[in-house]
Amino acid sequence: MQPMSSPVPRPFAPRERTRSGAPTVLVVGNPNAGKTTIFNRLTGLSQKVGNYPGVTVEKKEGERAIDGLTMRFVDLPGTYSLAAHSPDEMVAVDVLLGHQEGEPGPDLVLQIVDASNLERNLYLLSQVLELGVPVVVALNMMDIARARGIAIDAAGLSRRLGVPVVPVEGHRGRGMAELERSIARALRSPAGGRAAGAGAPPAACREPADVAGSDGPVSPPRPGAFPLDAGMEARLARLHDELAPAFEKARGRGLHSFEVLRAVVDRGGLAERRLSDALGAGCLERIEAVRRGAGGSTPLPALEARLRYAWVRQHLDGCVSRHGGPGVTWSERIDRVLTHRFLGLTIFAALMLLVFQSIFAWARPIMDAIDGAFAALGGGVEALLPEGALRSLLSDGVIAGVGMVVVFLPQILILFFFIGLLEDCGYMARAAFLMDKVMQKCGLSGKSFIPMLSGFACAVPGIMATRVIEDRRDRFATILVTPLMSCSARLPVYAIFIGTFIPRRDVIPGVLGLQAFTLFALYGLGITTAVAMAWLFRKTLLRGAKAPFVLELPSYKWPSVRGVLLRLYDRARAFLLRAGTTILAIAIVVWALAYFPRSPEIGAEIREERERILREAPEGAEMQALLAALEAREGGAYLRDSFFGRAGQAVEPVFRPLGWDWRISMAALASFPAREVIVATLGTIFGLGGEAGEESQALRDSLRRAAWPDSDPAMGGAPLFSVPAALSIMVFFALCCQCGATVATIRRETSSWGWAWFAFGYMTVLAYAGALVTYQVGMMF
Amino acid sequence: MPTMNGHQLTLKDLQPGDEARVLRCSGDGAVFQRLCEMGFVEGAPLRMVRYAPFGDPVEVELSHYHLSLRKAEAGMIEVERRAGEG
Numbered sequence: 001m002q003p004m005s006s007p008v009p010r011p012f013a014p015r016e017r018t019r020s021g022a023p024t025v026l027v028v029g030n031p032n033a034g035k036t037t038i039f040n041r042l043t044g045l046s047q048k049v050g051n052y053p054g055v056t057v058e059k060k061e062g063e064r065a066i067d068g069l070t071m072r073f074v075d076l077p078g079t080y081s082l083a084a085h086s087p088d089e090m091v092a093v094d095v096l097l098g099h100q101e102g103e104p105g106p107d108l109v110l111q112i113v114d115a116s117n118l119e120r121n122l123y124l125l126s127q128v129l130e131l132g133v134p135v136v137v138a139l140n141m142m143d144i145a146r147a148r149g150i151a152i153d154a155a156g157l158s159r160r161l162g163v164p165v166v167p168v169e170g171h172r173g174r175g176m177a178e179l180e181r182s183i184a185r186a187l188r189s190p191a192g193g194r195a196a197g198a199g200a201p202p203a204a205c206r207e208p209a210d211v212a213g214s215d216g217p218v219s220p221p222r223p224g225a226f227p228l229d230a231g232m233e234a235r236l237a238r239l240h241d242e243l244a245p246a247f248e249k250a251r252g253r254g255l256h257s258f259e260v261l262r263a264v265v266d267r268g269g270l271a272e273r274r275l276s277d278a279l280g281a282g283c284l285e286r287i288e289a290v291r292r293g294a295g296g297s298t299p300l301p302a303l304e305a306r307l308r309y310a311w312v313r314q315h316l317d318g319c320v321s322r323h324g325g326p327g328v329t330w331s332e333r334i335d336r337v338l339t340h341r342f343l344g345l346t347i348f349a350a351l352m353l354l355v356f357q358s359i360f361a362w363a364r365p366i367m368d369a370i371d372g373a374f375a376a377l378g379g380g381v382e383a384l385l386p387e388g389a390l391r392s393l394l395s396d397g398v399i400a401g402v403g404m405v406v407v408f409l410p411q412i413l414i415l416f417f418f419i420g421l422l423e424d425c426g427y428m429a430r431a432a433f434l435m436d437k438v439m440q441k442c443g444l445s446g447k448s449f450i451p452m453l454s455g456f457a458c459a460v461p462g463i464m465a466t467r468v469i470e471d472r473r474d475r476f477a478t479i480l481v482t483p484l485m486s487c488s489a490r491l492p493v494y495a496i497f498i499g500t501f502i503p504r505r506d507v508i509p510g511v512l513g514l515q516a517f518t519l520f521a522l523y524g525l526g527i528t529t530a531v532a533m534a535w536l537f538r539k540t541l542l543r544g545a546k547a548p549f550v551l552e553l554p555s556y557k558w559p560s561v562r563g564v565l566l567r568l569y570d571r572a573r574a575f576l577l578r579a580g581t582t583i584l585a586i587a588i589v590v591w592a593l594a595y596f597p598r599s600p601e602i603g604a605e606i607r608e609e610r611e612r613i614l615r616e617a618p619e620g621a622e623m624q625a626l627l628a629a630l631e632a633r634e635g636g637a638y639l640r641d642s643f644f645g646r647a648g649q650a651v652e653p654v655f656r657p658l659g660w661d662w663r664i665s666m667a668a669l670a671s672f673p674a675r676e677v678i679v680a681t682l683g684t685i686f687g688l689g690g691e692a693g694e695e696s697q698a699l700r701d702s703l704r705r706a707a708w709p710d711s712d713p714a715m716g717g718a719p720l721f722s723v724p725a726a727l728s729i730m731v732f733f734a735l736c737c738q739c740g741a742t743v744a745t746i747r748r749e750t751s752s753w754g755w756a757w758f759a760f761g762y763m764t765v766l767a768y769a770g771a772l773v774t775y776q777v778g779m780m781f
Numbered sequence: 782m783p784t785m786n787g788h789q790l791t792l793k794d795l796q797p798g799d800e801a802r803v804l805r806c807s808g809d810g811a812v813f814q815r816l817c818e819m820g821f822v823e824g825a826p827l828r829m830v831r832y833a834p835f836g837d838p839v840e841v842e843l844s845h846y847h848l849s850l851r852k853a854e855a856g857m858i859e860v861e862r863r864a865g866e867g
Contacts, residue, residue: 081818085811117846120820268810302806305817309825332830335847341834433849437835440851446838548812548854549838550819553847 022063022072023187024104026095028128029112030121031078032426032554034140037170038112039075040566042180047566049574051751053101057091058467067184073110074103080120082127083262083301084270086472093271096131097256108186109135115145115152115167116555118320122312123305126225129161131258136182137165143172144555149323157319171560225311226261226304228294235290236260243275243283250278264290265300331426331555338430348434351427352453355418359457360488363410370410374403392595393588401587404674405580408460408741411488412575413568415454415461419468420567424559428468429551436549442531443538445469445549448478452530455485456523459742460579463749464571471547477537479749480759483742484530486523486734492676492694493733494519500700501726518727522734529735529766575745582744587673590740593643594670594681602641606634635684644670658732658768659725659775661708668732673740675733724778728771736767790862792841792855795829801860802826808857820844821858 027042029035040047043062050059060075076092084090091100098105109128113121128135139154158165164182168175228236236257244255262271264287276284294300338344378395385391422428428450436446447469454462462482469475486494498515505514538544609630617623639645648666655665663685671678679694686702708715737743737760747756795801803825806816820843821827830840830847838851 080815083814083818085814119844120846123818123820266814269814298805299809299813301809301814302817302822305820306822309820309822335830335840339831339833339840345834429849433833433838433840434835436849436851437833437837440837545810545812546851546853548815549849549851550812550815550854551838551849552819553840553849555847 022070023107024072024074025108025110025183025187026106026133027073027075027110027112028092028096028124029078030080030114030124030552032552033078033112033114033121034170035078035112036075037560037563038110038138038140038168038176038179039073040563041170041173041176043073045566045569047570049570051748052091053751057088066180069184069187071107071183071187074106079124081124082258083266083304085266085268087270088470088472090270090274093259093262096128096133097258099253099256106133108183109133110138110183111135112138112140112170115139115142116148116150118150118152118316119309119312122315123308125161126308126311129163129225131256134186135163136179136186137161137163138170138175138179139165139167140170142167142175143169144557148329151321151323153319157315160315160319171557171563225308227307232290232294235293236264239264239286239290242286243279246279247275263287265304267291267300329555334556335430335553338427339433344430344434348431351422352450355415355450356453356456358418359411359414359454359461363414363457364488366410367407370407371403374399374406378403389595389598393591396595397588397591398584401584401591401673404587404741405576405583408458408575409572411458412461412464412571415457415465416568416571417564419450419465420564421559423468424557424563426554426556429553432551433553440546442534443546444474444477444534445471445547448474448534451478452482452485455482455487455530458487458489459483459485459739460575460745463742463745464575466749473538473542473544474547476750476755477534477542479746479755480537480762481530481534483737483739483746483759483763484526484533484735486526487739489675489739490522490733492679494522494730496679496682496694496700496703497721497726497730499694500703501721501723518730522730525731525734525770529770533762533766574748578748579741579744582747583673583741586740586744590644590670590673593647594639596643597641598638599641602634602637606630606637636686639666639681639684657776658728658771659722659779660729661712661720663706664720664725664729668729668736668738671738675736675738678733678738722778724775727778728775731774732767732771734767735763735770737763789859792827792829792858792860793839793852795860797829797831800826800828800863802863804859804861806858812854813857816850816854816857819848826863827860 027035027039039060039062043064046064047060047062051057052059057077061072063070063072065071074095076095077088079089079092082093082096084093094100095103096106096109109131111125111128113125125135125137137158139152139157142152145152152167154165154167164186166175166179166182168179170176240255240257240260243260247255259271259274262269263275264272266272272284272287275287291300294303296303298306338347378399381395381399382391385394419428422431431450432446434446435449439446439448448466451462451465451469454465459482462485463479466475466478466482469478498518502515502518506512507514507517610627613623613626613630617626644666645662647669648662651665651669652660652662655668660668663682667678667681667685670681676694679699682703683696683699686699686706703721704719706720708718708720710716743756743760746759747753750756790801792801803821803823805823806813806821825844827844828842830842832839833849838849839855840847840849841855
């Protein structure tokens with residue numbers, strides 16, 4: 001291979017420092033290489049979690065001082081390669097090249113490498129080395145490699161690669177001190193850390209003469225691991241020179257030669273798309289011409305892989321030895337059971353049942369305790385403050401709203417505890433492996449199974465759990481349909497309407513009652529709709545090729561308690577800060593709509609009535625009862641008069657075909673923050689006060705007694721709730737997205753209000769249509 | 782098995798326990814590139830480990846690590862049996 005004058009990456013430019021002036025260390029590596037574990041070890045609780053703008057990739061960073069040098073660590077999403085085919089994958093490339101908005105670009109790359117699988121892990125390293133950024137390699141999972149009989153000469157590898165290579169065991173913290181020292185040393189060294197390790201700069205910036213002194217085969221100068229022939233290199237360089245000025249004009253930044261390389265190799269990839277976006281479709285022809293120039297029968301991506309793997313093998317040869325032969329590993333023994341046709345599926349079902357049961361049932365007492373605590377707090381505030389808007393805002397708006405946020409924590413924590421364990425030990429990939437065929441039927445992959453299952457307990461953690469799905473279309477389809485699973489917040493709604501209006505009859509005598517059957521049918525409705533909608537979305541809105549299901553099945557290992565706990569902390573904080581604030585805002589707006597305008601006429605009327613009772617009613621129990629009834633009526637009167645009440649009356653014609661009057665319409669509207677609120681709203685509106693729960697006999701009685709107003713031309717005097725009307729309400733709630741927390745979480749997870757409102761919109765349309773059909777068909781019998 | 786004569790053997794055709802070597806990947810686009818990057822390159826040794834309980838996807842051991850891929854993807858990988866094995 002001839003040395004290339006070009007396209008050598010432009011010299012590693014001095015970059016703007018972060019506000020604190022701390023140098024930036026990017027943590028890069030393959031999925032399952034233990035990247036997050038090491039990132040956690042390095043940063044501890046100082047982590048900040050956010051999103052990169054416009055994509056769904058999570059941005060994690062944390063600061064840490066090592067040897068008196070404060071540095072900023074940024075955890076990049078795990079990736080196998082820098083060939084990006086989606087905007088999410090492009091983030092890693094952009095951050096590495098310093099093109100990502102709000103990211104100053106790296107002063108050092110810390111590449112985490114799985115020592116038990118060096119070949120594939122060094123593939124990414126071969127690309128990273130070409131960027132011209134100083135690199136330190138952490139050789140992680142040395143213990144697993146040792147157990148497999150793999151011996152690695154880290155010092156030799158370091159000399160060959162020309163960068164420091166530090167053996168570590170991330171989950172036990174072994175070798176971390178040495179790794180930290182290497183990072184600090186690399187950052188401190190005069191060339192900004194580039195001349196680290198054995199004194200040689202990384203392959204990318206090295207002239208051939210520089211490598212003297214290293215032993216063994218040495219890396220050639222760039223293109224190093226991907227040596228295209230001279231003609232091809234010249235064409236690439238020419239293309240870069242042709243495109244760079246126009247690109248700089250259009251985008252206000254330079255064009256990196258690596259981007260040009262990627263645009264040429266990754267046909268249909270992000271780099272190509274970005275060039276054609278900036279320079280017009282005309283440049284595609286030029287890119288295509290360079291591809292044609294490559295000639296040969298091997299497509300460029302295959303050529304790249306072959307050459308890079310050859311480079312990797314050449315560098316590993318002599319530094320890595322395997323003894324003990326390819327005996328059966330214990331990981332393989334475990335897999336014989338866990339992926340077994342019968343045993344494996346049985347264990348999987350049992351595990352899922354356990355997870356489901358724990359978020360569904362075990363979280364309940366904690367959630368009730370939280371509800372109770374916030375109710376008591378609200379009560380306390382009410383007792384302290386004089387009656388009025390402020391008191392109501394604090395107790396019914398703010399405190400109730402915060403309670404509405406906090407109450408999700410038990411389910412989120414429990415689900416992510418299990419997910420953390422399963423993912424950390426390597427089972428998650430097996431779950432996807434087991435379930436993939438089933439999920440393929442609705443156009444998704446096995447990775448969507450657990451998020452959708454969690455949806456039965458609560459859509460919020462389910463949606464948060466979709467982060468394991470790399471493919472954007474699969475992930476968004478899963479996010480959109482997970483709220484269709486009947487969550488635990490729908491149960492109170494089902495409970496009160498089934499208990500009140502569905503007769504206690506048997507469908508199958510002694511086995512299945514009509515009430516249980518109705519509940520079962522509502523769950524079934526949610527599942528079938530979710531499957532159908534997922535399929536539909538993947539065919540329409542999120543149309544596209546099936547995502548590749550090329551999934552690494554990592555060796556099993558003991559989960560790290562520290563890692564699991566850190567993740568819990570991380571999830572909880574992300575939810576409280578990002579989704580929680582939105583939920584609180586929604587709760588306060590809804591409170592205001594249900595509180596104001598607070599007409600003085602109603603106040604005067606109630607006062608008059610109270611005085612009349614105090615004047616005329618006999619003292620004692622009877623008077624107390626009358627006063628209590630009046631107070632309950634007061635709530636109903638204000639609510640009817642509130643903006644929501646008025647809205648309910650205005651939209652009654654819309655909901656009329658569902659068999660609803662304005663009171664039900666209003667209660668449905670007001671339940672936007674959370675579905676179960678409808679029970680309390682109905683309690684208030686039927687004059688029982690807001691404390692009536694779904695078990696309340698009084699509420700059930702008054703629902704049964706409720707009638708259409710006599711003045712109503714069509715229904716005058718008829719009972720308000722018939723069986724079809726009750727079914728129509730339940731179907732509506734089964735399918736609707738009346739849950740502010742879900743909307744806020746979708747917004748957070750997709751980084752877009754558009755998707756959040758789309759989810760709300762399509763579910764509301766489904767719910768309306770479902771309720772309409774239910775009522776109209778029901779009325780035929 | 783729709784293999785043997787006149788038909789190029791692919792990874793999809795292997796039975797659990799079969800050992801083989803990659804000849805090449807066919808196709809193009811993102812999936813093809815991902816397969817190359819994951820190590821399905823000419824000469825790479827592999828072993829079909831198992832089929833998932835419902836028959837798809839499959840688990841393969843490739844150059845000392847395990848990965849799962851769907852049969853549709855396995856069909857893109859042309860292989861030859863390793864001499865004296867499979």
